[in-house]
Amino acid sequence: MIGNMDTLVQHLDAITENIMRKTAGALDTYPRGVTPREVVYNAGNISLLRFESPEGTEGTPLLIIPSLINRWYIMDITEETSYIKEFAQKRPTYLIDWGYPDEEVGHLPLSHYYHRSIKRAVRQICRQTGVSQVDMMGYCIGGTMAYAFSCLEPELIDHLILLTAPLDFSEAGVFAKYADSFPIEEFSASMNKMPGWLLALSFQFVQPMGPYQKTKMFHDKFESESFMKLYNAMERWISDPVSFPGKAYYELITDLYQKNLLAQGQLTTADGLPVNPAARRAKTLVLNAGKDYIAPVITTLLPAADQAPVSEITIPSGHIGITTGKNGKTACKNTIDFLMN
Amino acid sequence: MFTMGEDMMKQWAQNWEKLMGDHLEKLVHDEKFISGMSKSIAATMTGKAFYSKALDEQMAAMNLPSRTEIIKILQKLTDIEERMIDLSERFEDYVDAQQKKPAAQTAPKTAPVAEKPIPAAPAKEAKAKKQKK
The missing domain is CATH 1.10.287 (Helix Hairpins)
Known part of the structure; x- marks a missing residue:
């Protein structure tokens, strides 16, 4: 009986994943990212992308660390809103594509991503361009990882931009509440990954009126061509979920959300290296979103031990809106100004 | 109304x-x-x-492998792949370091033998040659 049924959760996972992928397939006319690019390096699931820049584009290369929770192309979703397109005009621009991690990487720790993988990418960029330092921008959890990396390898980063990156999880809003009581041990005993569809559902869950408001907005604006272009591109991105590797998810919930080790300077990598905020030297821009419920402004503040030079700008938008909304252009301009000066 | x-x-x-x-x-x-x-x-x-x-x-x-066992094998393969990547990086670093050494230091003082260039990445070169053919 059990053998024939398999487990309920596995079935549900497979069916939902399949439906979401099919939806994504239907929206396949919307590409995953609009700026031309090439894969310059591969390591397992992870790829390093280099975006096309005008000939003669020089300067310190910029490495973008996207979130592990969703796909990277939210920063390159249409020509009109693309951060990456703007960056690539000014600097050699690279990005780590985390791919679609599955159960085969479920045993890898979070430090595999925030230290080992980022270091490999930086090493490749340095080898290819002959530089000894890169500029780095991290978005959401990607920002948290970029920050941890800048603590571990301070000599490799010149400028660091933290775009709505949660660092201090002591008051991380509604997600902290859920993380505190999340049955993490049961999760760890039963799953090798946090399924992408379940993550997507949890984001919808904490905004219960979100689907209604989205439908209302669609009804009001669907005749606008520019709105429809962005709307469809966003839908395509939403229906392209990514699973979070099991052990890394366990560490994200326990070490960061529950114990807040990063802000306290007590986080260590799987190899026992301390992630020490006091060791950081990179010139830093903290770019946060005033209406962010995923990474509220208070969570984006740097730890007290951090002595690196820091500027802070708050944009009046939400967590996703800061990349695609009407204020996204201001955020992008602030980032470029920071990098160029 | x-x-x-x-x-x-x-x-x-x-x-x-x-x-x-x-x-x-x-x-x-x-x-x-x-x-x-x-x-x-x-x-x-x-x-x-x-x-x-x-x-x-x-x-x-x-007597059949279970899903858990297959995942364990996949994870072992991932570990092997990770080690391979680490080793190839160390090898590349070693080759880079050798190439950066000044010729005077690397060449033996009394040996008038022409230096062979150290291959940067043997696997890649072999691949490139194959493609040329």
């Missing part, structure tokens, strides 16, 4: 949205609700772990 009805509907919809929004917002932030949700998720996950274990045992009884 029609406009008035439409306005009323709009007003009603706005009120409903606000009411529902406030209510649901309170609900999803409520500690008791969150705790109840967590217990429900914990029960589902415990059930899943139980069924997975039972299934693994059934597969083992039939």
